[in-house]
Amino acid sequence: MEIDLSPLTDFLVAEELDAYLIDDDATDSDQRYVSGFSAPDAYQTLVTPDGEIHLLVSGLEYGRAVKESGADTVTRHATYDSQELIAEHGRYEGFLRVLEQFLEDRGVASVAVPRSFPTGTADGLRDRGLEVTVESDGIVGELRSVKHDEEIEHVHRTQRANQAAMAVAESLIAGADVEDGVLHHEGEPLTSERVTEEIEVALLRNGCSLDETIVACGEHGADPHDRGSGPLEANELIVIDIFPRDKETKYFGDMTRTFCRGDPTDEMRRRYEVTHEAFEAGLEAIEPGATGAVVHDAVCDVIEDAGYATFRSDPGTETGFIHSTGHGVGLDIHESPSLSPSGEELEVGHVVTVEPGIYDPAVGGVRIEDLVVVIEDGYENLTDYPIDLEPSVRAEPSEWAQAESTE
Amino acid sequence: MEIDLSPLTDFLVAEELDAYLIDDDATDSDQRYVSGFSAPDAYQTLVTPDGEIHLLVSGLEYGRAVKESGADTVTRHATYDSQELIAEHGRYEGFLRVLEQFLEDRGVASVAVPRSFPTGTADGLRDRGLEVTVESDGIVGELRSVKHDEEIEHVHRTQRANQAAMAVAESLIAGADVEDGVLHHEGEPLTSERVTEEIEVALLRNGCSLDETIVACGEHGADPHDRGSGPLEANELIVIDIFPRDKETKYFGDMTRTFCRGDPTDEMRRRYEVTHEAFEAGLEAIEPGATGAVVHDAVCDVIEDAGYATFRSDPGTETGFIHSTGHGVGLDIHESPSLSPSGEELEVGHVVTVEPGIYDPAVGGVRIEDLVVVIEDGYENLTDYPIDLEPSVRAEPSEWAQAESTE
Numbered sequence: 114m115e116i117d118l119s120p121l122t123d124f125l126v127a128e129e130l131d132a133y134l135i136d137d138d139a140t141d142s143d144q145r146y147v148s149g150f151s152a153p154d155a156y157q158t159l160v161t162p163d164g165e166i167h168l169l170v171s172g173l174e175y176g177r178a179v180k181e182s183g184a185d186t187v188t189r190h191a192t193y194d195s196q197e198l199i200a201e202h203g204r205y206e207g208f209l210r211v212l213e214q215f216l217e218d219r220g221v222a223s224v225a226v227p228r229s230f231p232t233g234t235a236d237g238l239r240d241r242g243l244e245v246t247v248e249s250d251g252i253v254g255e256l257r258s259v260k261h262d263e264e265i266e267h268v269h270r271t272q273r274a275n276q277a278a279m280a281v282a283e284s285l286i287a288g289a290d291v292e293d294g295v296l297h298h299e300g301e302p303l304t305s306e307r308v309t310e311e312i313e314v315a316l317l318r319n320g321c322s323l324d325e326t327i328v329a330c331g332e333h334g335a336d337p338h339d340r341g342s343g344p345l346e347a348n349e350l351i352v353i354d355i356f357p358r359d360k361e362t363k364y365f366g367d368m369t370r371t372f373c374r375g376d377p378t379d380e381m382r383r384r385y386e387v388t389h390e391a392f393e394a395g396l397e398a399i400e401p402g403a404t405g406a407v408v409h410d411a412v413c414d415v416i417e418d419a420g421y422a423t424f425r426s427d428p429g430t431e432t433g434f435i436h437s438t439g440h441g442v443g444l445d446i447h448e449s450p451s452l453s454p455s456g457e458e459l460e461v462g463h464v465v466t467v468e469p470g471i472y473d474p475a476v477g478g479v480r481i482e483d484l485v486v487v488i489e490d491g492y493e494n495l496t497d498y499p500i501d502l503e504p505s506v507r508a509e510p511s512e513w514a515q516a517e518s519t520e
Numbered sequence: 521m522e523i524d525l526s527p528l529t530d531f532l533v534a535e536e537l538d539a540y541l542i543d544d545d546a547t548d549s550d551q552r553y554v555s556g557f558s559a560p561d562a563y564q565t566l567v568t569p570d571g572e573i574h575l576l577v578s579g580l581e582y583g584r585a586v587k588e589s590g591a592d593t594v595t596r597h598a599t600y601d602s603q604e605l606i607a608e609h610g611r612y613e614g615f616l617r618v619l620e621q622f623l624e625d626r627g628v629a630s631v632a633v634p635r636s637f638p639t640g641t642a643d644g645l646r647d648r649g650l651e652v653t654v655e656s657d658g659i660v661g662e663l664r665s666v667k668h669d670e671e672i673e674h675v676h677r678t679q680r681a682n683q684a685a686m687a688v689a690e691s692l693i694a695g696a697d698v699e700d701g702v703l704h705h706e707g708e709p710l711t712s713e714r715v716t717e718e719i720e721v722a723l724l725r726n727g728c729s730l731d732e733t734i735v736a737c738g739e740h741g742a743d744p745h746d747r748g749s750g751p752l753e754a755n756e757l758i759v760i761d762i763f764p765r766d767k768e769t770k771y772f773g774d775m776t777r778t779f780c781r782g783d784p785t786d787e788m789r790r791r792y793e794v795t796h797e798a799f800e801a802g803l804e805a806i807e808p809g810a811t812g813a814v815v816h817d818a819v820c821d822v823i824e825d826a827g828y829a830t831f832r833s834d835p836g837t838e839t840g841f842i843h844s845t846g847h848g849v850g851l852d853i854h855e856s857p858s859l860s861p862s863g864e865e866l867e868v869g870h871v872v873t874v875e876p877g878i879y880d881p882a883v884g885g886v887r888i889e890d891l892v893v894v895i896e897d898g899y900e901n902l903t904d905y906p907i908d909l910e911p912s913v914r915a916e917p918s919e920w921a922q923a924e925s926t927e
Contacts, residue, residue: 139731153731153732153853154854172842172843173744173745173842176743176745177743177745191831191835196831196835196861197835199861199862200813200861200862203862204858204862205658226639227640228612228639228640228641229638229640230638230639230640231635231636231637231638231639232633232635232636232637232638232639232641232642232652232654233635233636233637233654233656234639235639235642245639247639247640247643249640251612310724310725313724313729314721314724317717317720317721317724318717318721322720322729322730322731323729324546324560324729324767325560325767336583337580338559338580338581338583339583339584360731360732406607424579424598424603428603428604429598435579436579446560447560451611454603454604454606454607455606455607455610455611455614
């Protein structure tokens with residue numbers, strides 16, 4: 114993928130800085146995006162005003178870096194006698210001396226760094242007379258927020274795998290036997306943990322992995338980030354939020370559905386309907402030029418009109434709609450732009466979730482979430498999965514991984 | 521688990537600093553260790569000289585943080601009108617103002633921060649007149665390197681799951697049909713990708729996840745970090761390196777075995793034997809008071825005596841033993857101490873890998889790795905899995921997850 118780093122190089126020229134430097138590991142998506150490479154241990158990426166990319170990696174990563182990265186040059190720490198320097202000065206000071214030589218060899222005396230750049234490295238370079246300036250606008254993050262077609266297809270593929278996993282989870286709940294108000298599967302109580310395990314296996318079979326999943330019943334579901342645990346109960350709201358990552362492309366997907374096996378109360382049904390209405394209102398507000406704040410307001414309007422609190426109507430509330438409407442999704446599960454009071458202007462190519470919810474420990478939680486991409490005349494939904502409080506057995510879960518999105 | 525933060529609080533007192541501040545997310549194991557909490561998005565952990573721990577988290581994480589963390593106080597960003605501040609000043613400046621108030625409320629005017637602390641936050645606090653000093657010795661990392669019994673059991677449990685996964689992989693290779701020199705399973709070529717998938721499913725069934733696994737055949741295996749791809753071949757060396765993480769405890773395991781299906785060449789056999797001998801020499805050198813450098817030297821001696829290059833005999837070599845002997849394992853897959861030229865003194869409770877290898881694209885790669893804990897009279901091996909170049913079908917892979925370690 115050809116990425117355009119000109120906003121970054123223009124910044125370097127305007128600020129009269131010699132380079133942009135990243136010092137992080139595979140967990141930093143900015144570095145992955147800029148270098149076209151990732152590694153479990155820390156490595157360094159240098160972008161010069163001419164747009165060239167230079168990597169500094171461990172000997173262990175050298176072979177892969179040369180093969181896989183899009184860098185113009187790849188240098189091993191050992192080139193600067195890293196082992197000897199570390200043995201003599203310790204890992205921290207030794208690394209700083211290696212980095213100092215790497216920069217010196219490229220005539221770099223001043224660098225811009227991301228906000229997340231390690232203070233230890235920044236101060237170490239400053240102690241050596243280099244100028245270190247924080248690039249505080251997050252230029253790379255902004256670059257990443259506007260997706261190329263190739264990236265949109267990556268997210269779409271992950272979301273299809275996500276649909277197959279949701280179908281497995283929904284089918285387990287829909288097909289469970291109810292004994293003493295508890296869902297049972299194959300004679301055992303059906304727990305959040307068991308459903309989560311089957312979601313993860315389904316994702317693995319579709320090339321995705323995930324660190325955490327939310328399968329939260331009743332009161333658990335009323336805490337938006339409670340992962341859920343224990344037996345799933347009938348007549349309770351069950352929130353299932355799955356955010357897998359494709360193991361090859363590293364792009365995320367994100368979807369939430371809420372189910373109730375048995376008889377939801379009228380209040381549960383009402384909250385589900387209000388959330389669904391707010392969800393639709395949010396989607397309708399999405400178009401290029403609209404701000405994330407406007408989309409968030411459209412969602413809050415519906416929820417507040419129905420008589421439920423939001424952070425907008427009561428910043429201190431612990432019930433009602435107690436999070437923002439959505440967030441960008443790409444190489445990070447949470448990235449720019451945001452659909453929140455501080456939400457910036459939406460652009461074609463932004464990929465965002467729309468995920469209103471209503472929460473109360475006394476009732477449980479409801480959340481409905483799709484993942485969409487902003488297009489010229491509004492949005493295209495990258496999710497194609499039914500929205501229904503009552504769970505159904507999905508005959509062929511794997512088929513949902515092939516499903517085409519609605520346009 | 522009761523952790524002793526006195527080395528950190530002693531440092532604060534000695535340096536006359538008001539607190540130690542971490543600003544990171546779940547990927548930072550130091551913060552997980554100190555706060556007893558983790559979250560997908562950034563949160564802040566403040567340790568004061570009296571040993572109290574104060575968390576600053578998003579509203580989304582508040583409920584879990586109160587329930588799960590060992591913190592003395594938990595504060596929500598919203599307490600400081602974060603939404604309004606972010607809406608007015610942007611996410612970056614808004615967050616800095618929230619953090620500034622959080623510190624001010626606790627009378628904190630000077631902080632020590634880890635080397636990895638975001639430069640953006642450090643410079644932002646400095647611009648506001650706060651003193652920010654990098655704690656460059658990595659006190660928390662040192663604390664983490666000496667494991668409590670509870671942590672050792674966590675690592676041991678992960679390593680047992682690892683054994684079950686290795687048994688699945690070894691059995692696939694041992695049981696494969698050989699057609700035209702390529703391993704086949706159920707009529708299909710047996711690929712690195714397929715073996716990796718079965719490893720991951722086995723790990724999931726045992727409560728573990730992993731981002732990457734190495735199943736590297738032939739030339740792939742000669743690059744220590746090549747994950748491997750494509751069909752596995754007979755009469756070639758196949759390196760399998762599995763480093764899973766328990767999803768509940770978050771502690772890692774790590775093990776490598778090398779197999780050859782069919783007839784390895786005499787040179788392959790010799791490299792396997794030399795690697796195995798170096799592996800045993802490394803284990804024998806492990807005891808409290810010995811340095812990681814001494815253990816590394818013991819391994820290099822064997823490999824060099826057999827006529828193969830190491831980074832010690834030739835820092836620029838791209839064949840032979842081209843990495844260090846081992847590393848600490850815990851909440852991070854690579855942590856202190858290291859078994860390398862810069863390896864520090866080993867202490868009771870250190871958990872380290874011993875993983876010599878010999879690499880050459882013309883022959884392939886050999887690596888043998890176990891995970892051990894340093895004890896009073898040497899080491900206890902947390903790994904109990906056969907070491908044999910010729911793969912065997914393991915009748916009940918899951919039993920390896922229950923296996924007791926040899927003592």
